[in-house]
Amino acid sequence: MNRTSLRAAAAVTVSLVLALTGCSTKAGSSPKAAASGGLKTGPGVTDTTITVGVLTDLTGPAAPLGKPALQSEQLYIDQVNAVGGVCGRKVKLLVRDHGFDVQKAVAAYAEIQPKIAALGQLLGSAQTAALLDSIERDQMLTLVGGNSASNLGHRHVQVLNTTYDIDMVNGVDFLVKQAGLKHGDKVGLVFQSGEFGENAAAGARFAANKAGIELVEQTVKPTDTDMTAPVTALGAAKVKAVLFAGTPGQTASLVGVAAATGLKVPVLASGASYVPQLLATPAKAALEKLLYVTVGQPALSSDLPGVMKLVADYQRKYPKEQLNVGVQVGALDGAVLVEAIRAACAKKDLSREGITNGLRSLKAFDKGLGSVQDFTDPSKAPSRRSYIERPAKGVPGGLKNVRKATEVPAVAEYLATRG
Template identity: 25%
Template sequence: MSKSYRALGLAVSALALTHLPAYAQTKVTNEGISASEIVIGTHQDLSGPIKGWGVPVSNGMKMAVEETNAAGGVHGRKIKLVLEDSGYDPKRAVLASQKMVERDKVFAMVGPMGSPTVLASQDILFDAGVLQLFPLTAAEFTYKFDPAKPQERLKFNNLLPYVESTRAAVKYMIENKSFKKPCIMHQDDEYGKNVLDGFTQQVTAMKMTPASVTSYKRGASDFSAQVAKMKADGCDMVVLGTVLRETIGAMGEAKKLGWDVTFLGATPTNVLEVPALGKEAVEGLYAASGFEIPYEDTAKGKVKDWLVNYKKMFGTDANTQAIIGYNAVMTFAHYANKAGKDLTGQKMLDALESGDKFQDIFSSPPTVFSKTNHLATTITQVQQVKNGRWVLVKEGLMF
């Protein structure tokens, strides 16, 4: 071999190495995989302020594990789910994550609950090479990763993010209903700020100025000042960066004032509990949404069977939260199957980043990730409460 060829070979090798680090050095655990099972973990709020989310999410996850195992598991391995209660407390989420990594030797953390709890505990997972998959928060930190920090590559999210979904829904409403004075009322925390960002970005992009921007403290129950201000400011559409109680409270206040204005909720308002508890106060509410909410008397095929089975297992009707929990485990099982019989952490990571699509039974947009994008989808729907039920108004929306 001539000197120049050898030098060229060395130069090419060196060049290849300089382009590798971000991907090459991600450490992924092989813990939790045995000949007979795959151990996955999750922390949920089963006793605290958002147990109305945590309990049905956990139920949906248990149902998916049972279904997958009954069908032969993942290449013959049964899924074992370790479930811990965080009480929506970051300190408890940290302790639960440490236990699951050190004692239970989990292979992946699937569907953990809540922005503050997930944020507090995720570095424990990354340091141990444990994948953090499909957490129950649409905050940006759950899917945006710095390629210079290879362990951040272990995070993936399949929920609709608040900023993008709010933008898509606001764009649709303004274009189709010719609103001139858009306004927003939002919770003054990380979630509310994300909704505010989406609203502000879209209104600015459409060369409009918000007629009113107002906020409230998390846990507040009186919205009379905010609603009176928005009415005085002449709002014709109000975006709600609210959850359950605040959505009902704000719309009830508007009805009390005899103020006929259009309300558009961010994705957390798009749950069965809002029309069930809000009754006529929330009639006409629009909301950004990721997938259609099924009802047992109108559902068909697999979705109908799923609703019936859920009720049989847990003695209560399934809701959006149960679907999200179920899908988290089903999505995990899909990519673990794709990773092959000799499952390893690296093969699981490769399967997730392969661009392979997962399609759920609920007609959601398909889940697909790549090496550079760990967010599954930003495709948004708009739904509306009509006669106490969520009805699809428009699907396939982008901004």
């Protein structure tokens, strides 16, 4: 189903849910803002609380990321509430588990939409695509967990850090130097069908063309688990490196099969393709030797003060939980949300539009969690600097930084072509 059809289907579902619950779309999404002591308010805001929604996966395939992201955001919000909250109010998270099912996400959004001031976390590219029109209509500031460039250009939707294509442009520059690639060399490009993989592939193609590298492309389905076929094709083509954007399970299969069949070349993967649990698989040795990860946030083993504090706080609160990138996503969601509300409060406008305006006023957001981010233009990624990391057992998050946050010159050229 294409993007237009998906949005249309989602709109129909929302309409049906609203009809069955006896709610009017217009009444639910655009309530009249109230003035309280000169402060303009809207849905989800009372004299004592600001209620924020979270639509995530706690029971489905993305739960290994969804659960720590929720826990980390709740931890951040709890810390803020402990010192007085925001604008004289405590922030409350209203959580719904969509199990990574698009229709469940659409139904959950329809249920909580009248009760919330913003969406502090929305996990899933397909879920975001299905809800995009409703989010814009409802003027609902939404922090999304999918970093596809297709989520840019919408006033009330915000990705954090880089997009997948920017990470690939920065990453290919590193890989060319690391692997000593030369003009005319062949490099594999294996990517998952869908917005995530296709966005990463777009950046990879541009960077490869600029470097004079010939790509050998292989597309995989999100449900594919065995990467033997694409690895065999790349081996036959005698590629000297591989670019990859898929699920973490596919990463383990691809790197493990490549090493076992003699294709011992470096593999550069998008950040969404790795979780530290992979180091408990038979592919551990191959991952540590061959894999690099290109991603917009620093490794959790970083010595950045903000990251070190996050790791210490999370481990104190959840000592039995394994750290992964979801911890950073949740903390960053919480920090961005709080700063947007604070900026809105300063303008005496806690309506939904006021909270979005608050976000759009943040030009140099920095909480010590990575690169400085600019949220003023919804058509642009807030950061264009990517880290390069490598798997490492025994460190927080199972990754270590090998190149600091960098924006290579090719990024500006690529973005000019993307428009």
